[in-house]
Amino acid sequence: MLNVETLNLPNWADARAFVPELVMFGAFLAALLGDIIAKRRPWVPFAIVLFGAVTALSYAVAGLDIQAPAKILGDMVVVDGMSSFFRMLFALTAVVTVLFSWKSEEIMGPGREHKGEFYALIALMTGGMMVMAESTDLIMLYLSMELVSLTSYVMAGWMRGSLRSTEASLKYMIFGAMSSGIMLFGLSLIFGLTGSMTFEGIRAALSAGTVDPLALLTVTVLVLAGLGYKIAMVPFHFWAPDVYEGSPTPVAAFFSVGPKAAGFALMIRFFYTTLQPVVDQFDWPLMIAVLSVITMTVGNLSAVRQTNVKRILAYSSIAHVGYLLMAFLMLTEQGLQAILFYLFVYTLMNLGAFLFVTAVNNSLKSEHLADYAGLGFRSPWASVMMMIFLFSLTGVPPFAGFIGKFYLFAEVMRREWYWLAIVGVLNSVVSLYYYMKIARALYFDKAPEGAGAVPVPALQIFAMALLAVPTLLLGVMWGPLKGVADRAVAVIAGL
Amino acid sequence: MTVGLPHFLTIGAALFALGIFAMMTRRNAVALLMGVELILNGANVNFVAFARYVDGGVDGHLMAAFVIVLAAAEAAVGLAIVLAMFRNFGTVHVDTVNRLKR
Numbered sequence: 070m071l072n073v074e075t076l077n078l079p080n081w082a083d084a085r086a087f088v089p090e091l092v093m094f095g096a097f098l099a100a101l102l103g104d105i106i107a108k109r110r111p112w113v114p115f116a117i118v119l120f121g122a123v124t125a126l127s128y129a130v131a132g133l134d135i136q137a138p139a140k141i142l143g144d145m146v147v148v149d150g151m152s153s154f155f156r157m158l159f160a161l162t163a164v165v166t167v168l169f170s171w172k173s174e175e176i177m178g179p180g181r182e183h184k185g186e187f188y189a190l191i192a193l194m195t196g197g198m199m200v201m202a203e204s205t206d207l208i209m210l211y212l213s214m215e216l217v218s219l220t221s222y223v224m225a226g227w228m229r230g231s232l233r234s235t236e237a238s239l240k241y242m243i244f245g246a247m248s249s250g251i252m253l254f255g256l257s258l259i260f261g262l263t264g265s266m267t268f269e270g271i272r273a274a275l276s277a278g279t280v281d282p283l284a285l286l287t288v289t290v291l292v293l294a295g296l297g298y299k300i301a302m303v304p305f306h307f308w309a310p311d312v313y314e315g316s317p318t319p320v321a322a323f324f325s326v327g328p329k330a331a332g333f334a335l336m337i338r339f340f341y342t343t344l345q346p347v348v349d350q351f352d353w354p355l356m357i358a359v360l361s362v363i364t365m366t367v368g369n370l371s372a373v374r375q376t377n378v379k380r381i382l383a384y385s386s387i388a389h390v391g392y393l394l395m396a397f398l399m400l401t402e403q404g405l406q407a408i409l410f411y412l413f414v415y416t417l418m419n420l421g422a423f424l425f426v427t428a429v430n431n432s433l434k435s436e437h438l439a440d441y442a443g444l445g446f447r448s449p450w451a452s453v454m455m456m457i458f459l460f461s462l463t464g465v466p467p468f469a470g471f472i473g474k475f476y477l478f479a480e481v482m483r484r485e486w487y488w489l490a491i492v493g494v495l496n497s498v499v500s501l502y503y504y505m506k507i508a509r510a511l512y513f514d515k516a517p518e519g520a521g522a523v524p525v526p527a528l529q530i531f532a533m534a535l536l537a538v539p540t541l542l543l544g545v546m547w548g549p550l551k552g553v554a555d556r557a558v559a560v561i562a563g564l
Numbered sequence: 565m566t567v568g569l570p571h572f573l574t575i576g577a578a579l580f581a582l583g584i585f586a587m588m589t590r591r592n593a594v595a596l597l598m599g600v601e602l603i604l605n606g607a608n609v610n611f612v613a614f615a616r617y618v619d620g621g622v623d624g625h626l627m628a629a630f631v632i633v634l635a636a637a638e639a640a641v642g643l644a645i646v647l648a649m650f651r652n653f654g655t656v657h658v659d660t661v662n663r664l665k666r
Binding site: 207208211212215219222223226229230231232233235236237238239240242243246247250251253254256257258260261264265266310311314315 | 573576580583584587593596597599600603604606607608610611613614618619623624626627630631634637638641642644645646648649652653658661662663664
């Protein structure tokens with residue numbers, strides 16, 4: 070119950086813990102104003118948002134070893150190691166996306182309007198995702214999720230005159246509004262069952278054992294509808310391939326990692342905090358296991374049939390959600406550590422793969438696999454990095470994706486869910502097929518007669534290298550990042 | 565007969581179900597947005613009722629107020645998207661919007 074006398078009102082000490090978010094929201098406002106004052110010169114908002122994202126990134130990295138969680142803004146937001154981990158992830162995503170969009174035809178090409186506002190929206194969405202990863206209250210959970218959702222509907226429809234972009238935005242909005250409405254209904258029932266809005270209050274009420282398991286299961290399913298939509302979990306994934314295909318490619322790249330990681334962060338915060346004491350009192354592990362198997366199988370089998378590279382990557386990102394869900398099974402500390410580590414690696418490699426599509430799209434004007442023939446020789450640097458991302462996505466050593474998958478499977482084996490691990494491994498084999506289909510097109514298929522080089526701007530090569538080098542390094546030297554992920558989880562595990 | 569918590573919950577659930585039904589059956593984009601409003605308000609009735617009968621504090625009312633504001637923001641963005649759809653496709657019928665491959 071909210072008590073006005075003991076209410077922790079926002080103050081300056083709060084602001085000091087909240088710097089990355091304030092920087093991103095400030096960058097949003099400054100970029101909008103700067104866009105108008107500078108008479109629509111897009112480099113002004115570009116520079117403001119890039120500066121903001123780099124500042125937020127450095128603050129996040131500096132805050133990685135926060136030990137005691139700080140509850141701020143009326144106990145609605147908590148800043149701890151996990152917050153810093155996700156701040157770092159989102160700020161990095163924003164930096165790379167902003168750098169990349171600058172040379173992207175779909176955002177900056179001739180005839181595009183209001184280019185500056187695109188960067189402003191990226192700043193807003195990054196700030197929203199950061200708050201998502203650190204909310205500890207149903208109100209903040211819902212508000213931050215809607216902030217990210219509303220911004221993303223606008224970004225999906227960025228190319229106003231384009232039929233495909235408008236359709237992507239419409240589908241995103243209809244599915245999003247419906248699933249977040251279902252989630253809100255679930256939240257209202259949780260509030261009624263436990264009489265509390267804070268995650269800790271809900272946890273205390275559930276531990277007391279007064280809540281009927283069937284009611285708890287119903288409510289969990291309702292809430293999973295909203296969060297599952299954000300992470301594109303089957304059966305709430307229908308929007309993903311269409312939205313990724315229709316929206317501008319830099320936006321699709323951003324969607325495929327940012328909101329997804331934010332959704333996982335919120336799932337960890339919400340489900341781990343509230344359900345962990347009662348996890349074996351209802352069918353949570355079985356439910357998550359089934360969802361995980363369905364998600365990875367549907368994702369992988371659908372990806373096999375696709376000929377559009379953006380759609381292949383869309384379905385592959387659904388499959389990766391399935392792998393991630395495996396470690397969510399028992400809500401254990403090791404599982405969450407594996408999820409955090411994999412999310413970081415996944416962000417690097419999936420963002421990189423999407424950025425490759427953006428890079429070649431500028432001069433190729435196509436996303437079809439058939440048109441990718443011989444690209445390995447037509448744009449060598451970008452293609453080599455794409456191969457790194459593809460191998461890493463498949464999960465073969467010595468790339469970072471292998472280490473990430475290893476930890477996920479290790480958690481499943483530790484909990485003795487052997488059949489789940491076997492299904493996961495079989496799915497990885499299927500994924501090898503379609504990733505290598507892209508690789509084959511790049512290097513083994515003959516380019517059409519007279520096809521010239523596909524130039525990729527130096528800025529985009531640089532942004533891709535920002536992702537490719539860590540993907541390689543983390544494959545052989547994953548210790549430091551694993552340590553960071555472990556410490557981040559240790560803070561929330563010590564509840 | 566006194567009106568108690570079950571009555572409010574019934575209304576909330578009915579609004580929610582009607583909203584879901586509207587979103588499942590209607591093919592007009594504006595009607596879909598109306599369905600969203602029904603879903604959100606179904607949850608709102610629940611929040612306020614629980615605040616009155618279970619919690620006794622202002623948390624539920626606070627949430628309902630935020631949801632009302634958010635519903636307005638969602639409608640603004642939604643209508644803008646429907647407008648863009650009408651300009652590009654010449655219709656607000658969602659079944660005609662299928663350029664992207666299944």
